[in-house]
Amino acid sequence: MSRPFLQNIDQTIKKPYLKNFDHxxxxLHDQLNLDSWPDWVKKEKPLLIFMESGDKGREVPHHKKKAVYVLSSMRHFALECAEKGFDVLYHSTAGHFDDGLKEILSQFEGQLTFMTPSEWDSRERLRKVAGEFGDKVEEIPNSFFLADPEEWKEKIEPGYRMEYFYREMRRKTGYLMNGDEPEGGEWNYDEQNRESLPKNHPVPEIKRFEPDEITKEVIAMVNDYFPDSFGSSENFGYAVTRxxxxxxxxxxxxERLDQFGPYEDALKTGNNTLFHSQLSIYMNNGLLTPTEICEKAxxxxxxxxxxxxxxxxLVRQIIGWREYIRIYYEAMMPDVRNANHFGFTEKLPKMYxxxxxxxxxxEQSLKPVFDEAYSHHIQRLMILSNFSNLTETDPRELERWFLTAYADAYEWVELPNVLxxxxxADGGVLASKPYVSSGNYINKMSDYCKNCEYxxxxxxxxxxxxxxxxxxNFVDKQRETFNDSGRVNFMVNMFDNKKSDEQKKEIRESTEIFLSSLERG
Ligand SMILES: Cc1cc2nc3c(=O)[nH]c(=O)nc-3n(C[C@H](O)[C@H](O)[C@H](O)COP(=O)(O)OP(=O)(O)OC[C@H]3O[C@@H](n4cnc5c(N)ncnc54)[C@H](O)[C@@H]3O)c2cc1C
Ligand code: SF4
Incomplete structure (x- = not known):
């Protein structure tokens, strides 16, 4: 009998008789690429098990488009594997991954292999099952990344910076290298990558895909099971296959790579992607690999x-930041979940x-999140996070919001970026300074301020x-942090010495009025 909302799967993939398989x-939903699994998987063709878990889906009220993307791409991948001759079990459980695995293991007598989940809680759950079932369950290392955390974890501490790691990764991969020397003589060309977008500068549109029957079935399911989740599933246009x-x-x-660099930090009303790749979504569940993106670039x-x-x-973002962030997660979990350097306790402003x-x-940075479960890096960093910090919001509230609202959000990459x-919030392990700014920076990089009521x-x-x-107000109150991080303490000097007493009083008063009327929760 076919399951509600899983008819496309059940009509194509017959439930296998588990006792027939010895391996x-x-x-998992973010391991959807057999080229990133060890070679023996393609050669030996073990039974492939996929799982939809109700409890996993309910961990946070995930954006509906994210839920649709994650489930639809897993269903498409499972069907492709079946077409290629693999036996496939597409399991669904109301519980979590460990509950689902136990349901399967009660009927399966062979050996079950799982790859270390990239997210901490799923890993803990699967390891618990492995503990209960002994030799019957085997864990293999996660091979969806380029750097081995065991090689780097020890280095993660205040003072160690992504740039050192990045140079090693350039040497290791050979990308943009001439022997031992970086292409063009410099390791990093960021200074050329800070232009604002000229008026009327054309920006190519990104192709969208009409939902097929499989995606439509997932959309119906998400709307039915999670009606109160974040955002809307309407106008879903993401890719769902490799x-x-x-x-x-x-x-x-x-169409966009050539201008990716110069306009990487630019912000533009009505366009939330500009020359960014919007490929994190596909890399984070395996549809695309970091290697193929860098090689093509x-x-x-x-x-x-x-x-x-x-x-x-682009190469720095992928083999540098993305890999470094994952090593940071491995080194800092689980304690970093409680990080709150400034001790902020306020709830997230309601506008989020x-x-x-x-x-x-x-408004312009939140709209694409509601519409598309996406906004680009500078909107995330210099607007949404900046405002959260300046309004003394508990960073863990912001962290849960990012995990909920973005299609590319998985804890291993989202949490280090936020905390x-x-x-x-980690007090300077990842970054050397707090990323906060006044309206000047936003005005320089965007056209937002021209049409703002303020x-x-x-x-x-x-x-x-x-x-x-x-x-x-933030610089004044958090002066110890700024002074400690040396590089920016001239801002404290500026506040102390260039602002008159009257100006300081007005800053404090305006802050108090604004914060006391800011709706939260
Ligand atoms: C507060 C905050 C939250 C974030 N949350 C996430 C998240 O949940 N998931 C996620 O994948 N990225 C996250 N990032 C990093 C980055 O903003 C996104 O990877 C990027 O915006 C995705 O859009 P894109 O594919 O168009 O990126 P592009 O600008 O085209 O960059 C290319 C690729 O580089 C990688 N990359 C760039 N910067 C980072 C970074 N800081 N950390 C990890 N990878 C990076 C991404 O894989 C991205 O696809 C976050 C950043 C901040 C400041
Ligand atoms: S003036 Fe308006 S758009 Fe510009 S930074 Fe301030 S709040 Fe943002």
């Missing part, structure tokens, strides 16, 4: 189709849940840009 592998994701990769390489540079600062910038605000930059990079040139008072006084 099975359990493939072939579709490869099309998006090729489109990025040919480097090839484009070698052929003269993309400039060096763009290609180096409603999208309603008069601040243009916040390490963007809120400085004035970016006003420093205090009802009409002034809130980022302005909130920023100076």
């Amino acid at each position: 099975a592998i359990f493939i 072939d579709q994701a490869l099309e998006l990769l090729d489109q990025f390489i040919s 480097v090839e484009s540079y070698r052929k003269g189709n993309a400039r060096l600062n763009s290609v180096e910038g 849940w409603t999208g309603e605000t008069k601040m243009k930059c916040m 390490g990079m963007s809120t400085f 004035s970016v040139t006003k420093k205090t008072g009802e009409k002034a840009c809130p980022f302005n006084y909130l920023y100076w």
Whole structure:
């Protein structure tokens, strides 16, 4: 009998008789690429087990588009494997992964292999099952990443920076290297990557895909099971198969990569992707591999189709930041979950849940999250996280929000970015300074301020840009952190010596009025 909302699977994949198999592998929703599994999987063709877990889906009220993407791409992948001649068990359980695995193991007599889950809690659950079932359950290392955490974990401490790791990764992969020397003589071309977008500068559109019957069935299920979850499933247009994701990769390489670098930090009303790749979603569940993206980008540079600062910038984000973030997670979990360097206790401002605000930059950064479960790095870092920190919000509240709201959010990559990079909650292990700014930075990099009800040139008072006084209030109150991190303590000096007593008083008053009327929760 077919299961509700799983008819496309049940009509194509017949439930296997488990006692017939002596080896099975359990493939998690973010391990969807057999090329990233050990070679023996393709050769020996064990039974492949996939699982949809109700409790996993309910951990946070995931954005509906994220839930649709995760489940639809897993269903498509399972069907492709079945088409290639694999025996497939597509299991669904109301419980969590460990409950589901135990249900299977009660009927299965062979050996079950799982790959170390990238997320901590799933790993703990599967290891518990392995403990209960002894030799019958085997764990193999996660091979979806380029760097081995065991080699690097010890280095993660204040003072060690991503840039050192990145250079080693360049040497290891050979990307953009001439022997021992970096291509062009420099390791990092970020200085060329800070332009704002000129007016009327054309930005290519990203291809979208019409949902097929499988995706439509998942959309119906998500709407039925999780009606109150974040965002909407309407106008779902993400790729859900590797072939579709490869099309998006090729489109990025040919149409946007060349200008990725210069406009990497730019912000533009009505366009949330600009020249960014929007490929994290596909890399994070295995549809695309970091290696193939970097190789295609480097090839484009070698052929003269993309400039060096763009290609180096992309390679750094992938073999540098992405891998480093994962090693940080391995080194810092689980204690980092409680990190709160500034001791903030406030709930998240309500606008993060409603999208309603008069601040243009916040409105423009929240809208794509509601619509598409995506916004680009600078919106995440310099607007959404910046505002959360300046309003003295508990960073763990912000962390849960990012995990809920973004299609590319998995704890291993999202948590370090929020608690390490963007809120400085870890006290300076990942970043050397808190990423906070006044309205000046936002005005320089965007066209938001022109159409905002607040004035970016006003420093205090009802009409002034809130980022302005909130920023100076933050510098004043968190002076110990700024002074400690050396690089930025001139901001404290500026507050102390360049602001008059009257200005300081106005900054404090404006902050107090703004924060006391800010709706939270
Ligand atoms: C507060 C905050 C939360 C974030 N949460 C997530 C998250 O949940 N999932 C996620 O994948 N990334 C996260 N990032 C990192 C980064 O913002 C996204 O990877 C990027 O915006 C994804 O869009 P893109 O594919 O268009 O990236 P591009 O700008 O095109 O960059 C190319 C690729 O580089 C990688 N990358 C770049 N920066 C980072 C980084 N800091 N950490 C890890 N990978 C990076 C991504 O895989 C990305 O696809 C977060 C950053 C911040 C500041
Ligand atoms: S004026 Fe301030 S609040 Fe308005 S868009 Fe600019 S930075 Fe944002």
